[in-house]
Every structure is written in C-alpha cells, then in structure tokens.
Amino acid sequence: MERRTFLNIGGMALGSMMLPVAGRVIAAEELVKPVDNKLRKALADTAMTAATQAGASYCDVRIGRYLNQFITTRDMTVQNVVNTESAGVGIRVVAGGAYGFAATNDMTPDSVANAARQAVAIAKANARLQSEPVRLAPVKGVGEVSWATPIKKDWRLVPIKEKADMLLAANKAGMDGGANFMQSMLFQVNQQKYFASTDGSYIDQDIHRLWLPLSATAVDRGTGKFRTRQGLSAPVGMGYEYLDAKPHNKIKAAGGVATLYNGAYDVVEDARAAGMHAKQKLTAKSVEPGKYDLVLSPEHMWLTIHESVGHPTELDRVLGYEANYAGTSFATLDKWQSKNFKYGSPIVNIEADKVRQGSLGAVGYDDEGVKTKSWDVIKDGVLVSYQATRDQAHVLGLEESQGCSFADSWSSVQFQRMPNISLKAGTKKLTPDEMIKDVKKGIYIVGAGSFSIDQQRYNFQFGGQLFYEIKDGKIAGMLEDVAYQSNTQEFWNACSAICDQSDWRMDGSFFDGKGQPSQVSMVSHGSSTSRFNGINVINTARKIG
CATH class of the missing domain: 3.30.2290.10 (PmbA/TldD superfamily)
Known part of the structure; x- marks a missing residue:
C-alpha cells in the first residue's frame, strides 16, 4: 500500500x-x-x-x-x-x-x-x-x-x-450485543x-x-452520550488463516472480562463483546484521579512500547535526523555510552527483531539486502543498543547492519524504520489473575486508546479501551474516563512484575508514519501482561482548574 x-x-x-x-x-x-x-x-x-x-x-x-x-x-x-x-x-x-x-x-x-x-x-x-x-x-x-x-x-x-x-455477521453480532452503530x-x-x-x-x-x-x-438516546469500543484484533504477518479462529487460540483476560486472541481471531465473537462493552461504558463509574498500580494487557502494552521504547531507540531520531518532523529522543548516545543508563527496572528486557513468525515486521531480508535477526535493546533494565541500518552501523561500532532498512513503496527511498520491539516475558510462573491478587488499589487496562507523547518521547499520556477497577486483589467493576501519565524512565522503572511466556502475545501498528515525504510501515510489539506501581491516573472527563 x-x-x-x-x-x-x-x-x-x-x-x-x-x-x-x-x-x-x-x-x-x-x-x-x-x-x-x-x-x-x-x-x-x-x-x-x-x-x-x-x-x-x-x-x-x-x-x-x-x-x-x-x-x-x-x-x-x-x-x-x-x-x-x-x-x-x-x-x-x-x-x-x-x-x-x-x-x-x-x-x-x-x-x-x-x-x-x-x-x-x-x-x-x-x-x-x-x-x-x-x-x-x-x-x-x-x-x-x-x-x-x-x-x-x-x-x-x-x-x-x-x-x-463475515464482516456483516460481525456487525450484526455487535448490534445484537448492544451497539447502535x-x-x-x-x-x-x-x-x-x-x-x-x-x-x-x-x-x-x-x-x-x-x-x-x-x-x-x-x-444513550436520552442524553446524547455515546461510548465506543474498538476491536481487539492484532494486525498480523499471516495468511487468511488468522480469521479461522479455533477455541484453543482464545485467551480469557484477567477476571474473564474479555476474550483475547493469539494466533487466530474470531471477529464475530469480538464484535458481539464490543457491542456489549460499549453499552456498559455508558453507565460505568468515572475514575477517581490518583496513584494506582496498573495491570496492562498486551493488547494495551503494544502502543506504550511503540511510543516510549520503539521510537526513542530509532538511531536516526537519536542523531537528530528526524527533528524537523517527528522529533528527537531523550535516549541520547551518551546514555548508551555510559553502559549503565537505567531505562527500566531490572526485570525489563526488550528485544528488537525482524524474524518472529506471524509478526508484521518479519521478513527474510531488509530493503538493503541485509539478513534479518534479533538483538537486545534493553537488558536487565539498561539501554544497550538502538536500531541501525548499513550507513548507521559505524556510529554504534557495529561491523554489520541490524537490518532496519525499509521503504513503503518502490517509489520511496529506503531508510531506517522500526523493527518489532517487544518486552520479554517474565521468567517466573505468573498469570494475570495471580498478578491482580497482589494489587490493593489498581486499574486493569485492556486495549489501546488515544495517546500523547512529547517530541523527545519522554513525557506521555495513554488511554485504553476497557478499564476495570482492582480492589484488594479482585476486579471490582468497569471504570471510564481513565488515562495515565508518566515519563518513560519513571514508568519503566515502576515495572514490578511481568507474566510468564504463556501470556505473551503480539499486537501492533499497521500505520506507523515517519519521514519526509512521509512513509508508513507495519510493526508488531509483543509482551505479557505487566504491572506498573504507583502511576498517576487522571480523569479525562473532568475540567482542569
């Protein structure tokens, strides 16, 4: 495209x-x-x-x-x-x-x-x-x-x-579930x-x-209030088999609040649930602002990873080549050269790759003819690398490119684009339900929503699709008007737990824009459900001042 x-x-x-x-x-x-x-x-x-x-x-x-x-x-x-x-x-x-x-x-x-x-x-x-x-x-x-x-x-x-x-059947199921449109x-x-x-x-x-x-x-016809729930499908590098959902591909979110998908997608079931959730949002309790422990599903985490890790570790952005359009990066070379910049807590390990089967970024060779591979970007919480092409490799002292060159068309010149950037699963057995049992005051977020982040990819705000209050280790009901605010380093250093590999799955962006003239690429981001302690939550419906 x-x-x-x-x-x-x-x-x-x-x-x-x-x-x-x-x-x-x-x-x-x-x-x-x-x-x-x-x-x-x-x-x-x-x-x-x-x-x-x-x-x-x-x-x-x-x-x-x-x-x-x-x-x-x-x-x-x-x-x-x-x-x-x-x-x-x-x-x-x-x-x-x-x-x-x-x-x-x-x-x-x-x-x-x-x-x-x-x-x-x-x-x-x-x-x-x-x-x-x-x-x-x-x-x-x-x-x-x-x-x-x-x-x-x-x-x-x-x-x-x-x-x-199939699409019309999904639309009908959504309206049967409670959606008006x-x-x-x-x-x-x-x-x-x-x-x-x-x-x-x-x-x-x-x-x-x-x-x-x-x-x-x-x-709500009486008040004119409306609420929307987007689908929970992931864009994929697969064939049409992704839409041939089978029961073993379905995963229940923590507390059974939603059905999630890994390896296949049942659009009719998700549409029906989306209609039901959209209707429930109309009467959901509005969140009280304050500090919360956040439990974030992979369907939500992908966007936070994309914006706060994927973009700031693009080497051309770090070097200032994107400053005129897409900004720069707080993750400057001096931080990498110090070999001890604490990007996140010690359990945070983030890997780049262009090889994972089913991902949007998976190819055999990049657009410079470089064989693709995987490498660490953050290891044990420390920034250890970036994303480089052939003409950038020498900046990092690399003998070869990391295979990050891409052009969105034959008519576009290739340049550095984001590979898949993913948070590795936790090494200890831990399910989302088990994670929630240890949360006294928290919010469980499923799905990605609106976001805002500064030009250095440092200060940010993220919303979501579904929000559930956690009280004393249990899901207590749906919330609305939720957004969390933090900065990249503070947020990732607040990561206190990551579920194990059994919960790991990918989501991603079909429309990642960059460059002048602008080009669009497709990229996946994987994670397991993760917990972040003491994050500031605001109420997006309340006026400030």
Whole structure:
C-alpha cells in the first residue's frame, strides 16, 4: 500500500468510509497474476550496469509489486470493495560518497537505465554539499534467494462475498450485543519485493499482512452520550488463516472480562463483546484521579512500547535526523555510552527483531539486502543498543547492519524504520489473575486508546479501551474516563512484575508514519501482561482548574 492510502485511512479512520485508492484499480482475479523473475533480474542488471558505468560505486535496485484489497462496511451495508496494484522500480546509488535515488513505473530496459543514470546524477549533485561520505557496513552477497511469509491460506483466493459476509455477521453480532452503530474493515496486503545489489544479491520476497479493525458505538438516546469500543484484533504477518479462529487460540483476560486472541481471531465473537462493552461504558463509574498500580494487557502494552521504547531507540531520531518532523529522543548516545543508563527496572528486557513468525515486521531480508535477526535493546533494565541500518552501523561500532532498512513503496527511498520491539516475558510462573491478587488499589487496562507523547518521547499520556477497577486483589467493576501519565524512565522503572511466556502475545501498528515525504510501515510489539506501581491516573472527563 502506498503512503497516501495509509495516511488517509490511518488512525483507524473508521469515521470516514470513503476509502481513497493509490495505484491502479484492478479486478480481483489479477491479484494472483504471477511475476516473471527472469524479467526482474534482467531489469536489475540493466539498472546496475547503467549506474556503475555512470560512476556509481554502489547500486541497489528494488522492483516492487504492491497488491491490496480493502473491504469496508457500516452496520449491514458493504460500503466499498477495492483491489489495487502499484508496480515499479526504485534505484539507489552511492556516487562521490553521497546517495542518489530515482524511480520509474515504466519497466522497460531503457526507462530503468535512464532512472539509474538519473540517480547517479542526483548523487553527484548531493556530493557537493555533503560534509562526510556515506559509510556502508559490509554485506556479503547471497546470490539468488527467496523468502515468503509462511501462510496456510492465501487471502487472494478467498471469495470477496465470503469476506463481506463475515464482516456483516460481525456487525450484526455487535448490534445484537448492544451497539447502535458498527463499522468493520478488512485490510489485506501482498508485497512482492525483488531486491538486487552490486554486492551480488538477488532476493525475491513475497510478504503477506492483514488486519481486521472494527468499532462498536453505543448511544444513550436520552442524553446524547455515546461510548465506543474498538476491536481487539492484532494486525498480523499471516495468511487468511488468522480469521479461522479455533477455541484453543482464545485467551480469557484477567477476571474473564474479555476474550483475547493469539494466533487466530474470531471477529464475530469480538464484535458481539464490543457491542456489549460499549453499552456498559455508558453507565460505568468515572475514575477517581490518583496513584494506582496498573495491570496492562498486551493488547494495551503494544502502543506504550511503540511510543516510549520503539521510537526513542530509532538511531536516526537519536542523531537528530528526524527533528524537523517527528522529533528527537531523550535516549541520547551518551546514555548508551555510559553502559549503565537505567531505562527500566531490572526485570525489563526488550528485544528488537525482524524474524518472529506471524509478526508484521518479519521478513527474510531488509530493503538493503541485509539478513534479518534479533538483538537486545534493553537488558536487565539498561539501554544497550538502538536500531541501525548499513550507513548507521559505524556510529554504534557495529561491523554489520541490524537490518532496519525499509521503504513503503518502490517509489520511496529506503531508510531506517522500526523493527518489532517487544518486552520479554517474565521468567517466573505468573498469570494475570495471580498478578491482580497482589494489587490493593489498581486499574486493569485492556486495549489501546488515544495517546500523547512529547517530541523527545519522554513525557506521555495513554488511554485504553476497557478499564476495570482492582480492589484488594479482585476486579471490582468497569471504570471510564481513565488515562495515565508518566515519563518513560519513571514508568519503566515502576515495572514490578511481568507474566510468564504463556501470556505473551503480539499486537501492533499497521500505520506507523515517519519521514519526509512521509512513509508508513507495519510493526508488531509483543509482551505479557505487566504491572506498573504507583502511576498517576487522571480523569479525562473532568475540567482542569
């Protein structure tokens, strides 16, 4: 999906069902049309030859075919079904110690060669202004290899009617459960990415991702008050099998207040519960502000991890390259260099990866042809690393890239993007119900909501979907108007307990924006239910002053 489409429907965009289209609108049958690898290799060789003859010391070529299918519904009506295709070639070079980039959707040898020469001309122009040359960490060419998202059921082969019927059944279940209005969408993405470089790599990747967001809204007709509960599905790097929910994939939240999902998703059941919860929110008790111990589910934790750990450990943000648009980071290099900066309590261990099966970030190779892997970012509470690409590796003294390069389209230049960033499970046996037994005054939060965080990713405020009061070790009832405030270091140092691996699961962002021009990536964040002691909670419905 190209960035304009993502940005226009991002942030759940459920208030507007007019889905914009990027790329070429195609028939559903064209989604399964194969691509000739011999043609792609020939085009890549043409580009690399033209670039090196024009003076490039390095060249990489990305030939992409990006396929999408979007289905949107409201109540008992299908509002839109769109299939799109975007295809073209992006060429990045280094010449005179500087980068140059050009792209074309005319995939003929002459056009590709011209784009390569244009990229070199841009690099040479950039070199006149560049203070120091690009330093690329070495990458050994892998020859001709391929990688594909492990899927059991290809969404492209599932009839649209079957998908639409599923969404409408979910909407009906939500209204039967108590919602006055229901909205649901199905986003399905297939990225066919071919990468070649003068390092000697020809990498073919077939990547699948999907997400089914829904929204249930209940209205008090007498007062005009309304409340909404979003769905609890996670966006995934899987096939359509994610929507073939089985009983063993379902997890009960602490106190049985909600059904959660791991590895598969029952949209009808979640929609029915969403309608019920939205209606319950209308009469839920408003929270009393104060200090609480927070018990946070993975369906909530992913966003807090994303904003307070994922973004501040992006190395380009740390170095100030994102200051004009997305801000900087409090996690500056001096903190990492000290080797003792206490990002969190000793039980906080956060890992980056691009390899976990089922995650949004899982690929075989990044968009610089680097084999993906996993590494520690925070170990025993201490900041130990960041997220780096080939041209950033030397800043950290690394001999190789961490594989964090990504572009959202063949027409976009690749740059540093967030890998999966996840909180490791606790090492001692502990369930969410057992965790709650030790809480005297607390709040249990399920699902992600609105948030606010400063430009250094330090001071923040987070909401959620479902809030339950904890009194003397028991769930005491639903709360509303809850948001918690803290700063990143204070919050993570307040982490006092993490449930074990049996509770660990992923959620994530389908619309992570960054860069100028803005690009959008998809990233997962895993955790187990976690406890944070003495966090300040405010009432969002009360006026200040």
